[in-house]
Amino acid sequence: MPHFTVRFKTFGCKLNQSETAVMARDFLDHGYQAATESESADVVVINTCTVTGRSDAKCRQAIRQSLTQNPESTLIVTGCYSQVSTAEIASIPGVDYVFGVSEKLGLFDFFPGPGKREVPCVRVTDIQERKDEPIRFAGNYTDRTRAFLKIQSGCDRRCSYCIVPLARGPSRSLPVDFILDQADHLIRTGFREVVLTGVHVGDFGKKGSGTSGLPALLRRLVRLDPAVRWRMSSLDPGDLGDELLHTLAEYPSICRHFHVALQSGSDTILKAMNRRHTTGEFREAVARIRDVLGPVGLGTDLITGFPDETDQRFEETRRFVESLPFSYFHVFPFSARGGTPAAGMSGQIPSRVRMERARILRSIGAAKKQAFLESFIGKTTEVLFECRKINGRMGGFTSEYARVEIPFDPQLVNRIARVRIRNMDGQALTGEILPADAT
Structure with missing residues (x-):
């Protein structure tokens, strides 16, 4: 053959x-x-x-x-x-x-x-007719450090700008026993970090997956191997309830990294987007995270130039994101997608304005990221190092999703090591490896 x-x-x-x-x-x-x-x-x-x-x-x-x-x-x-x-x-x-x-x-x-x-x-x-998600065995990864574990697909939120529900269909969770089997396979394969993925992972378990939701799943996953890290992909503010946050507080192997979709800092625009939170509720969610867990890595998504985003409403967004402890932004100029309500809304914003507003927010995001990275200097943290060797160096990520680079050492590949952070080099931190018994 x-x-x-x-x-x-x-x-x-x-x-x-x-x-x-x-x-x-x-x-x-x-x-x-x-x-x-x-x-x-x-x-x-x-x-x-x-x-x-x-x-x-x-x-x-x-x-x-x-x-x-x-x-x-x-x-x-x-x-x-x-x-x-x-x-x-x-x-x-x-x-x-x-x-x-x-x-x-x-x-x-x-x-x-x-x-x-x-x-x-x-x-x-027709994806809209799907009631469950195909059960397929965990995939083949060339990188043996971090794997992606699918727990959910689809979305019921119907944000007015978003085409994803048309592409992915209604929210569906995979069976919890299947997820645990796949997670166990990934651990035995050698992965030291597993990222839980889905269209809306916060919806996990709400449609008959055999568990009460994401916090219960996390508790069962952590018990498979306490040495493995677990990282969540994007959440909504409403997902950040007490049960989830206290689960993270109980299990340090769940990464202190949240990507929480904001989209706009204007309540008028959030309502037009059909988002399910206000700016006040978003701020309260961030405060809950910090009250329970202290400083964390906090990323978000932002859309600029949504229909009827006046200069004043954009200024509300600019001020709002500047006031919160974000560590990075993903910024997208509004893109009218056929079949979504926002594509037919009045008050469409010219492309040059959308792009300029995106540039402004990205500049703020870059400053936020630098401040986030600088907050690690002089501290000791744990880093999971990857196998890639680029220009004689290797990199990895902290629990909070800060990148750290050191000279390549094959003994550190796919290992979590303690690092004393000394400086910054571009978009990454640098430091020295500490012995396991160092204080």
Whole structure:
């Protein structure tokens, strides 16, 4: 049997990365090998994102680039962009297979093997009809430090700007026993940190997964191996209840890192976005975190130039984010997505204004990140070091998601070590490794 090769290109969120890992394992189980950088792969799989118009453009560029560089490769396009813009993807000459969000987790049900097609094979089912999530074995990861563990998919929130519910469907949780089995497998494989992923992980367990919710799941995961770190992906302010925060306080192996989506610091805009929090409730959530856990890593998402975001409303956002202890921002100029209410709203903001406001917030975010990193200087912290060696150095992350770099030491790969932070070098901290018994 010939050994075919495969290459993956992934766009978007950690959930997409976890699903690419599942697909990679499927190909491995079917006898495929990962293509090297220098060879043309027999099969190319592009796992797409459609959260913004720019995401769509990047995916189209990657498709065309693959067709130019690897014209004989069988090209599979899957993911969220394929789900909501199926005909657009299928119309690109050279695309051989178009799979939806559900189909990518069982693509060998539809994919017989390498071979160019005159007409693309399209398999995209109605994601809104899904009541449960396909149960697939934990994926194949090349990095043995951090793995992504999918616990949930879909979203019921229906924010007025967001296309994700159209691409991912309603909120669905995976069974808790399955998640525990997958987590145990990842630990035995050697991973020292596992990131819980989903579209809205705070919704976990609210639709019959066999547990009372995210805090209960975290408590069971931590007990699998106290030496393994657990990190949560994005949450909403309403997810930050007392039970979750006190669970983190009880178990230090759950990372002190929160990514809490704000989107705007104007209550008028938040209401138009159909967000479920006010600025006051967001501020209270941040205060609860700090009251229970002390200083943490705190990131957020922000959208600039949402319809009817006047200069005054943008100024409200600027002042609000400056007043809170964020460690970084993800800033996105508003992108009108077809099929969402915001796309048809009056008061659309010119592109140049959206971009300029994004620049202003990113500048504030950069200053916040520098202050966050500087707060570690002179302190001792624990860092999980990765296997990558770049320019003679290696890096890793603290529980709070601060990056630390030191000279490469193979003995520290995939280990948590105590580091005394001495300085900053660009976007990373530097320091010295301490003996285990040092104070």
